[in-house]
Amino acid sequence: MQLAFEAERRKTKTRNFIKGILFLLPSIILFSVFLFYPMMKTVYLSFFLTDASGATTVFVGLQNYIQLFTSSIFLKSFKSTFLFVLYIVPATIIISLFLAVLANEKLKGVGIFRTIFSSTMGISVAAASVFWLYLFNPTMGLLNEILGFLGMEGIGWLTDPAWALVAVSITTIWMNIGFTFLILLGGLQSIDQSLYESANIDGAGYFYKLRRITVPMLSPTLFFVLTVTIINAFQTFGQIDILTQGGPQNETNLIVYSIYREAFVNYQFGAASAQAVILFILILLMTALQFKFGEKKVHYQ
Known part of the structure; x- marks a missing residue:
C-alpha cells in the first residue's frame, strides 16, 4: 500500500513538472535564443581573435583581457564610466524625489505638473539627444546665450574635455527623470495616509514627517529605482553616439560605446566581447553589493 502511494506521488510530481516545463517552454526558448546563446557566444569569442566577419581565427586565451587592462584607452573608459554613473545616479534620484514630493501634494492643477515632469519618458533617445545638441551648440545654443547674457564666457559643452x-x-x-519620477510618485501614493494623520495629531512638522515617514516607507521604491538607474547608467549608448561619438579625447568613451567601436568600427569582435564580459561582471557585482548592503536599510511594510 505504501509503495503504491509513493509510486503515485512520484507520478504526480513528474506530471506536474512536465506541465510546468510546457508552460515555461515559450519563455525558455525565447531566453535561450535571445539571452543565453548570445551570452555564451560572447564569452566564447572573448578568448579568440576574429576576422572582419566575426569568425574566430586564433585562440588567445586571456590575452584579450590582459590587453584591455594594460590599455590606457580602456582604463580611461573604465574611469569615465564610473564618473558618469556617479554624476547621474544621485542627481536623477534626488531631483526625481523632489519633483515627486511636490507632485504628491494636493494642489489645484497638480495633474498638469505631473504630466510635465513625466513627459521625458515619452521622448526617444535620438530626439532628446538632438534637442540637447542644439542647446549645447557653442555659437547659437541657448545655454551659451544665457552665459553671454550674464557676462560669462561661453563653454564648449561637447568639445571641451573638461565639460x-x-x-x-x-x-x-x-x-531619466520622467521614468524615475513616475515610479517614486507611485511609491508615495501607496503610503498609508493614516501614518501622516497620526503624526499630525502628535504635532509633527512637514520635514519631520518627510524624514521619519516618507523616506522610510518609500525605501523599497528607492531601492528599486537605485538599482535600475545604476544598471541603465552602465548601459548608456544612444546619447553618447549622437552627442560626442566618444570624444573629445575619449572623455566620453564609456565602456558600452567602446564595445561598439571595437566591434563595428575596428572589427575586433574578440576584444569587444572581452569588454562586454567585463561590463557584465561589473554590473553583476554592483547589483550584488547593492542587495547585500543596501537592502538592509529597506523598510518593508
Whole structure:
C-alpha cells in the first residue's frame, strides 16, 4: 500500500513538472535564443581573435583581457564610466524625489505638473539627444546665450574635455527623470495616509514627517529605482553616439560605446566581447553589493 502511494506521488510530481516545463517552454526558448546563446557566444569569442566577419581565427586565451587592462584607452573608459554613473545616479534620484514630493501634494492643477515632469519618458533617445545638441551648440545654443547674457564666457559643452562628460550627464539625467519620477510618485501614493494623520495629531512638522515617514516607507521604491538607474547608467549608448561619438579625447568613451567601436568600427569582435564580459561582471557585482548592503536599510511594510 505504501509503495503504491509513493509510486503515485512520484507520478504526480513528474506530471506536474512536465506541465510546468510546457508552460515555461515559450519563455525558455525565447531566453535561450535571445539571452543565453548570445551570452555564451560572447564569452566564447572573448578568448579568440576574429576576422572582419566575426569568425574566430586564433585562440588567445586571456590575452584579450590582459590587453584591455594594460590599455590606457580602456582604463580611461573604465574611469569615465564610473564618473558618469556617479554624476547621474544621485542627481536623477534626488531631483526625481523632489519633483515627486511636490507632485504628491494636493494642489489645484497638480495633474498638469505631473504630466510635465513625466513627459521625458515619452521622448526617444535620438530626439532628446538632438534637442540637447542644439542647446549645447557653442555659437547659437541657448545655454551659451544665457552665459553671454550674464557676462560669462561661453563653454564648449561637447568639445571641451573638461565639460563633455558633464554635458552628456546632464542630458541623461533629464532623460531619466520622467521614468524615475513616475515610479517614486507611485511609491508615495501607496503610503498609508493614516501614518501622516497620526503624526499630525502628535504635532509633527512637514520635514519631520518627510524624514521619519516618507523616506522610510518609500525605501523599497528607492531601492528599486537605485538599482535600475545604476544598471541603465552602465548601459548608456544612444546619447553618447549622437552627442560626442566618444570624444573629445575619449572623455566620453564609456565602456558600452567602446564595445561598439571595437566591434563595428575596428572589427575586433574578440576584444569587444572581452569588454562586454567585463561590463557584465561589473554590473553583476554592483547589483550584488547593492542587495547585500543596501537592502538592509529597506523598510518593508
